[in-house]
Amino acid sequence: MLRAIYPGSFDPVTKGHMDIIERAADIADELIVGVLQNKAKTPLFSVEERVTMLSEVTKNMKNVKIVPFEGLLIDFAQQMDAKVIVRGLRAITDFEYELQMSQTNRKLNSDVETIFLTTSLDYSYLSSTTVKEVASFGGDISQFVPKFVAGKITEKIRERGENKNE
Numbered sequence: 001m002l003r004a005i006y007p008g009s010f011d012p013v014t015k016g017h018m019d020i021i022e023r024a025a026d027i028a029d030e031l032i033v034g035v036l037q038n039k040a041k042t043p044l045f046s047v048e049e050r051v052t053m054l055s056e057v058t059k060n061m062k063n064v065k066i067v068p069f070e071g072l073l074i075d076f077a078q079q080m081d082a083k084v085i086v087r088g089l090r091a092i093t094d095f096e097y098e099l100q101m102s103q104t105n106r107k108l109n110s111d112v113e114t115i116f117l118t119t120s121l122d123y124s125y126l127s128s129t130t131v132k133e134v135a136s137f138g139g140d141i142s143q144f145v146p147k148f149v150a151g152k153i154t155e156k157i158r159e160r161g162e163n164k165n166e
């Protein structure tokens with residue numbers, strides 16, 4: 001039984017993340033999407049909101065579970081009894097950080113392997129940060145994030161009065 005973790009901030013989940021979730025869920029028997037609660041950062045969405053959005057957009061994927069975590073990813077992997085960490089690679093610019101992270105994690109616990117899936121070309125340019133930027137100027141984000149998530153982003157930006165066009 002292969003249990004894998006796909007960790008991230010998911011602030012918010014994009015179609016690029018969805019592509020990795022779908023493909024990783026095809027490989028693993030069980031895929032845990034680990035949502036980082038990073039107290040040092042101020043995300044647009046709280047960890048509860050990010051978990052809710054991910055749960056909604058993965059509700060038809062029977063072997064996918066959404067779980068928030070704090071602290072070290074490698075400790076979370078151990079708690080979940082997961083042997084594999086999955087990360088997406090979009091472009092060469094991701095590589096250095098991902099290599100550093102995977103090697104550090106391997107030093108911390110060599111029983112857990114990191115595997116990389118290359119993001120589909122359709123989404124290789126996409127990031128949560130650019131989605132938030134486009135949305136903050138009132139741009140159309142429907143091609144970048146699932147419909148449910150697009151609604152939540154628009155709502156959040158309106159709520160915070162952060163539409164830079166207004």
Ligand code: PNS
Nearest residue numbers: 007008009010036071072073074101104
């Ligand atoms: O979506 P992101 O922000 O690229 O995800 C980064 C994440 C959550 C995978 C990474 O920041 C992480 O694992 N954070 C937990 C703390 C930790 O274990 N750091 C790695 C040691 S090198």
